[in-house]
Amino acid sequence: MKLTLHIWRQKNASSAGKMVRYETDASEHMSFLEMLDVLNERLIAQGEEPVAFDHDCREGICGSCGFVINGVAHGPLPSTTVCQLHMRHFKDGDELYLEPWRAAAFPVIKDLVVDRSAFDRIIAAGGYISVSTGSAVDANALPVRKKDSDMAMDAAQCIGCGACVAACPNASASLFMSAKISHLGLLPQGQPERMERALNMVAAANEELFGSCTNIGECEAVCPKGIRLEFIARMNRDFLKASWTFRADRVEGD
Amino acid sequence: MSAAATALTGKSADRPGFWANPIGKKAVMAVTGFVLFGFVIGHMVGNLQVYLGPEKLDAYAEFLQKTKGLLWGARITLLTCVILHVTAAFQLAGLQNKARPQKYVKKTSAGSSYASRTMYWSGPILLAFIIYHLMHFTTGQAHPDFQPGMVYRNVVTGFQSVPASLAYIVAMLMLGTHLYHGIWSMFQSVGINHPKYTPLFKKLAAVMAAVLVGGNVSIPVAVMTGLIR
Ligand code: HEM
Ligand code: SF4
C-alpha cells in the first residue's frame, strides 16, 4: 500500500520544527512502527536523518511509544498503543499526519520524541508504600476484596505513555494521576499513605505545566489501557477528603 | 523544620492549598454551579407564570420585591456563587492556555461532546448575558421602555424587539450546552462517579438542559408570534 506521511521534524529541543511530507510503501502486515522503520532505512540509505520516535517493548506494555496520528493519540484503533497498531487498519492512498504529544509539560526532544519526566516526578511524590523489612508476608495473609483488587488492577494497567495528556484539550494529566493514586489507594497496603499520596501527587502535578481537568473524556477515549474517568472522580474524592481532614503526623521537636 | 519533618507533617510551604489547586477550584465550581443550576430552574418556573396573565406575574414579582429577606438572601448568594464560579473559570482558563502553547496541525476528537469542549465559550457568553439581562429587566437601562413594577408589560415590550429576543434565544442555547455537560460534570468534580449512577446523571443533564432551553425560549417566541401581548 502507498501512503503519504506528514511528519513533525524537529532537530532538537531548542530548534523550531515543521511538518515534512514523505511518500512511502507499506505492507498491511506491518505494525505502524515497522512501517516507520522501513521509511527510516530508506532515509538512512539516502543520507538523510531518520525520523526519531520512542519505542521499546513493541508489545504494548512498556509505555515508551506514542505519537498522534491524524489528530488521535496512538492512532485510530481504541485501546491500542501505536506499537500494536497494524497497517491493515489503514487503506492504500491514506494521508497521515504524525505529530508528537503536544503539551508544555512534555517538551519535544526530537521529531516525535518528547520528554515525559514530569510523570516521573509525579510518581516520585507518592507512588510508593511502606513495607516493613524482614521476611515477606504470605501473599494471601492480607484479605483484599475481589472488587477492590479488580479495580486496583484496572488502575495499575496504566503504562505512563502520556496519551491522556496529549489528547486532552487542556493538556491535563488527571487520568494518569488518578490511575496512580487509585492503584495504591484501593489496596490495604496503600492505606497508610493514602491521604498524603493524594495531596503530594496532586501537588507535584501542580508544579508541572499541566492544565486542569474539565471532565471532557478525550483521555479515556484514547487510553490504550482502558483507564476510566471513574478513577479521576476517585482521585478528586481522595484529594478533597485529604485537604479537608488531613492531620499531620506529630514529629519530635515540632 | 527539616525536610523529613516537612514531609511528615505535610505542612510543606510548596504544597498548594485547597483553592490554589485545580481540583479544589473545580469543587468550588461544582458547588456554585449546582446552586446556580437550582436557581435557573426556580427562575424559569417563576417566569412561566407569564402564561397565566399580567395579574399573576406582577403579583408574583411584587411578592418577591416585598419579601426583602428572601430577595436579598437570594441576591447575595447568587452574586457570591457567580463571583466564585467565574473567578475559578478565568484562573483555570489561564492554566489551560499555558499548558498547550503549540497546537496540533490536525486534531480530531475521539470521544467527547461538543458541549464539554466549549465550556470556556458558553460560560463567558452566559456572563455577558447575565449582565445584559439584569440591565434589561431588573434595572432597565437596556430596555426601550422600562416601567418599574410592571413586569408583564416590560417582558412583552422587551421581547417585541427582535434583536433582544434573538439574544435571549442564543443565550438560552448556551445555557443548555453549558448544563448538558455541567450537570453531570459537577458530580464528577466532587468525586461522585459510579457505573450505576453516572449514566443517569448524564440523562438528567440532557433532560434538564432541554427543559430549561424549551421553557425559557418559549417566552420570547410567544411574544414575537403574538401569543402573549
Ligand atoms: C446561569 C449560570 C450558570 C450555571 C447554572 C452554571 C453551571 C455550571 C455547572 C453545573 C458546571 C459544572 C461544574 C463542574 O464541572 O465542576 C459549570 C462549569 C463551568 N462553568 Fe458555569 N454556570 C453558569 C455560569 C457560568 C459563567 C457566567 C461562566 C463564566 C465565565 C461559567 C464558566 C464555566 C466553566 C468554564 C465551566 C467548566 C469548568 C471546568 O469544567 O473546569 N459558568 N457551570
Ligand atoms: S492513563 Fe492511559 S493514556 Fe494516560 S498515561 Fe496511563 S496508559 Fe497512557
Ligand code: FES
Ligand atoms: S513500545 Fe512498549 S508500549 Fe509501545
